[in-house]
Amino acid sequence: QSALTQPASVSGSPGQSITISCTGASSDVGGYDYVSWYQQHPGKAPKLLIYDVSDRPSGVSNRFSGSKSGNTASLTISGLQAEDESDYYCSSYTITSTHVIFGGGTKLTVL
């Protein structure tokens, strides 16, 4: 099964808001509210930002928010900060034999 589709890169200026999309199918993103988002800085392990489409683990800033419409989930980062520059990955439960599928990743550049 192919990875979920994310834009390769997005950029924004400090203080702005950006949105990263994650497009799948009815067998994954569209069919279940089990979409997660991770942040990964170079050379580091991923960090969970969002689970169940829009829930934040304790300790994650409320500048990060998630949503879903149809087969596309979105991560919005408001009030961009320099430390938000990172790679972001979405993931979803899938009914297929893959069980869990990731997006290809999006590199966020803070200008």
Place this chain on the structure above:
Amino acid sequence: QVQLVQSGAEVRKPGASVKVSCKASGYTFTDNYIHWVRQAPGQGLEWMGWINPNSGGTNYAQKFQGRVTVTRDTSISTAYMELSRLRSDDTAVYYCARDLGERGDACDMWGQGTMVTVSP
């Protein structure tokens, strides 16, 4: 504090096997699934499978069926991932990660990663 500590880097020849360990601490090991996820150099994340430490039950991605085996030793709160018949494209950082519970999807704590290099 909650942490997952993985074993060190490994180098293997094509056709060999590798076994990576993941020791959990700071929580009850049997309360949360453990996932294994890999990342090839410069590439994205790829889910391999999970284990239920309580029952020992496993679930693997079809791509790795027959080549991956995930086990656990509850006496030492450690999970293991063994990958056999290694190929050069198995060169990657392998992560273990703790599931939010017994869900099988999202992971809230990750190990530091183990680099596995497959080279003649």
